[in-house]
Amino acid sequence: MGRIFKERTAVNEALRLFLENISPLRHAEEVPLEACEGRVLAETIVSGRNVPHYRRAAMDGYAVKALDTTGASPVNPVLLQLSDSVMEGTSLWVHTGAVLPEGADAVVVVEDTVTTGNMVEIRAQVHPGRNVGQVGEDIKKEDLVFEDGHLLRPCDAAVLASLGLERIKVFRKPVVAVIPTGDELISRGKAGEVPPPGMVLETNGLMTILYVEKWGGISRYTGIVPDRPESIKEAIEANLDADMILISGGTSVGKRDHAPEVVESLGKLLVHGVGVSPGKPVALGVIDETPVVCLPGYPVAGLVALYFFVRHGIRKLGSIPEMPELVLKKRLAAKISSKTGYVTFTRVVFEGDMIRPLTGKAGVLSSVAKADGYVLVPENLEGYEAGQEVDVFLIE
Amino acid sequence: MGRIFKERTAVNEALRLFLENISPLRHAEEVPLEACEGRVLAETIVSGRNVPHYRRAAMDGYAVKALDTTGASPVNPVLLQLSDSVMEGTSLWVHTGAVLPEGADAVVVVEDTVTTGNMVEIRAQVHPGRNVGQVGEDIKKEDLVFEDGHLLRPCDAAVLASLGLERIKVFRKPVVAVIPTGDELISRGKAGEVPPPGMVLETNGLMTILYVEKWGGISRYTGIVPDRPESIKEAIEANLDADMILISGGTSVGKRDHAPEVVESLGKLLVHGVGVSPGKPVALGVIDETPVVCLPGYPVAGLVALYFFVRHGIRKLGSIPEMPELVLKKRLAAKISSKTGYVTFTRVVFEGDMIRPLTGKAGVLSSVAKADGYVLVPENLEGYEAGQEVDVFLIE
Numbered sequence A, B: 001m002g003r004i005f006k007e008r009t010a011v012n013e014a015l016r017l018f019l020e021n022i023s024p025l026r027h028a029e030e031v032p033l034e035a036c037e038g039r040v041l042a043e044t045i046v047s048g049r050n051v052p053h054y055r056r057a058a059m060d061g062y063a064v065k066a067l068d069t070t071g072a073s074p075v076n077p078v079l080l081q082l083s084d085s086v087m088e089g090t091s092l093w094v095h096t097g098a099v100l101p102e103g104a105d106a107v108v109v110v111e112d113t114v115t116t117g118n119m120v121e122i123r124a125q126v127h128p129g130r131n132v133g134q135v136g137e138d139i140k141k142e143d144l145v146f147e148d149g150h151l152l153r154p155c156d157a158a159v160l161a162s163l164g165l166e167r168i169k170v171f172r173k174p175v176v177a178v179i180p181t182g183d184e185l186i187s188r189g190k191a192g193e194v195p196p197p198g199m200v201l202e203t204n205g206l207m208t209i210l211y212v213e214k215w216g217g218i219s220r221y222t223g224i225v226p227d228r229p230e231s232i233k234e235a236i237e238a239n240l241d242a243d244m245i246l247i248s249g250g251t252s253v254g255k256r257d258h259a260p261e262v263v264e265s266l267g268k269l270l271v272h273g274v275g276v277s278p279g280k281p282v283a284l285g286v287i288d289e290t291p292v293v294c295l296p297g298y299p300v301a302g303l304v305a306l307y308f309f310v311r312h313g314i315r316k317l318g319s320i321p322e323m324p325e326l327v328l329k330k331r332l333a334a335k336i337s338s339k340t341g342y343v344t345f346t347r348v349v350f351e352g353d354m355i356r357p358l359t360g361k362a363g364v365l366s367s368v369a370k371a372d373g374y375v376l377v378p379e380n381l382e383g384y385e386a387g388q389e390v391d392v393f394l395i396e
Helices: A011-020 A154-162 A204-214 A229-237 A259-266 A299-317 B011-020 B154-162 B204-214 B229-238 B259-266 B299-317
Strands: A028-032 A061-064 A078-082 A090-094 A106-109 A113-116 A119-122 A144-146 A167-171 A175-180 A218-221 A244-248 A268-272 A283-287 A290-295 A328-332 A343-351 A354-357 A373-377 A389-394 B028-032 B061-064 B078-082 B090-094 B106-109 B113-116 B119-122 B144-146 B167-171 B175-180 B218-221 B244-248 B268-272 B283-287 B290-295 B328-332 B343-351 B354-357 B373-377 B389-394
Touching: A011 A268, A011 A283, A011 A299, A061 A119, A144 A154, A154 B204, A154 B299, A175 A204, A175 A229, A204 A218, A204 A244, A204 A299, A204 B154, A229 A244, A229 A259, A244 A299, A259 A268, A259 A283, A259 A290, A290 A299, A299 A343, A299 B154, A354 A373, B011 B268, B011 B283, B011 B299, B061 B119, B144 B154, B175 B204, B175 B229, B204 B218, B204 B244, B204 B299, B229 B244, B229 B259, B244 B299, B259 B268, B259 B283, B259 B290, B290 B299, B299 B343, B354 B373
Parallel strands: A078 A090, A175 A218, A175 A244, A244 A290, A328 A354, B078 B090, B175 B218, B175 B244, B244 B290, B328 B354
Antiparallel strands: A028 A167, A061 A090, A061 A106, A078 A119, A113 A119, A268 A283, A283 A290, A328 A389, A343 A354, A343 A373, A373 A389, B028 B167, B061 B090, B061 B106, B078 B119, B113 B119, B268 B283, B283 B290, B328 B389, B343 B354, B343 B373, B373 B389
């Protein structure tokens, strides 16, 4: 009691310290292409074949020797004999994707032809290679197709399939242990009726496991742990095989806030107290190379800690590339006030073409449920004025 | 042969016609909260309880009668007796989340107190309600919490859990049949070696099922169907129980392009030929209320049709809200040329702070694999100049 936060570390500095203590997992696993979406390649893909592997017609039409079409036009068509092979003066129907007959070096599209009996009128001149897909036009044998670390999209799966691959190596997903702490917590499964006064349903853990899974991790929910240093210590030690440990609750400076101290006793406490509001009590540490985040028990503060630290930590562990942040530019329908020294996470709702900030304490998760997105006020500002255009992030 | 597209419908008009023929599925299914992420609520959620359901301390500190703190300050503290209940002149330690003792109406945070023996010095004045979470402060009984149609995020799952809910009703996911057509196609499972000339591995279907799943549908892959009207007809008829049918290939105007005609013979062909490049041969129709998309066989054109039509169709079927489109603003490192009358889908790669357009035929899927995003040139422009700032969409 009366203990204070060790420090108030700036968000960026806290994140830097945290990520510095995280090493990407190097273990890979094989998955079939049907399950590769959203996974990260753990191998470099060099093509073992040409795609296409044969010279093909790129359009429906007539395969020709390009020289035969010299000067052809609608008013001055060239007549070629329909045949089953292409030589000087002969032509052969081909459909898109078909093998281009030997002897042919171009295709005249069907729209530029008229057939009469066993003759075809060519009404356009084509140059050699016209409407022909060359061998390896898409991918050449020995081409570097993807480097390891590439985040796989459905279109990439098709490219890998075109190389004849069925399974590929991807980095395994980080396992994230989620430990909810608090004597006041009741497990949801046992709920039924409204809990007695002073007791609340455990819901932060549910939110946390769903974000962990959404961001590319595998969650391991441990069940509720009491507010005792010994219990928290045991729960951490039982999960040191995980790739990250999240402890929810008990991270502030009260009598019952033991999580940061326990982390310090087992390993290294990197940060306790961050310049973000809500979310100040977040603590970051590392135990035996396992990164640990103490998430504030207030749900909005916990959400902020998930967004600011856990999301990036999972990405680094899983070698998931950081994508450019996508934001909307919107004008504020009302002012936002904030405290300097803190990045302020303000929930907002869309209101026509504008956004309106929502007020709500850190304990009021329904303010997030009502929100479409959030605005971050930098630590050096006291807020934003009504009418000002700001960056809006969607809440995912 | 010599057949031409029925029309060249503008993209927006084609999409409008397509969506007009799609009705959202009204069937719901129950899922546990652990599986609700990304699903769409099929019921309105009205709270059956107050959250919190008791008056609680919002901070660690001392519960007091606010009146007792009148005038308190660091130089002029008020002394209160520590007790096990709160009356005039007495105070009681409370931790965050604890029941506020009867008689108390405020909490003085621990930082503003000093304890000496069984007395506590109060060094700040508090008004009634200070640091107190009132009953229903987060959610009141009978509050409308979510309307049906709400897309559920992890934070929403926690809100639902706090209401004591375990399972909720969500709209069922649309089932999308994926029918790859083409005599030249070889099933990937049977691949092994490079196929004979003229034959290619079926890869568009794989790309399609992965996008369908990513966008919230359930895919049903039918296996390869030959380029014969009767076979395509049979495949469609066998899948009219699906919520959407996608036919890949055979949608152009060649001898072997039967898909749009078959759709027309069984139902209504809404559009054949769209002002988008690549992707012009796309056809849209409806058979017995089941929307049908004929996807061009060229993979980039197929991808464009997936993005422009299938994505929105799945959203409408599944009642998935359309989110604001998130774009990056980037300058072009080189010009983009395009044809008026067509929305042009140009693949781009990031290059420092700029983007560079990639060239590549519609048949060259590796151009998409190399791309980070795409730029759309509107149909009334002939392109963009180098240096111009444009909207970039990420390829998902």
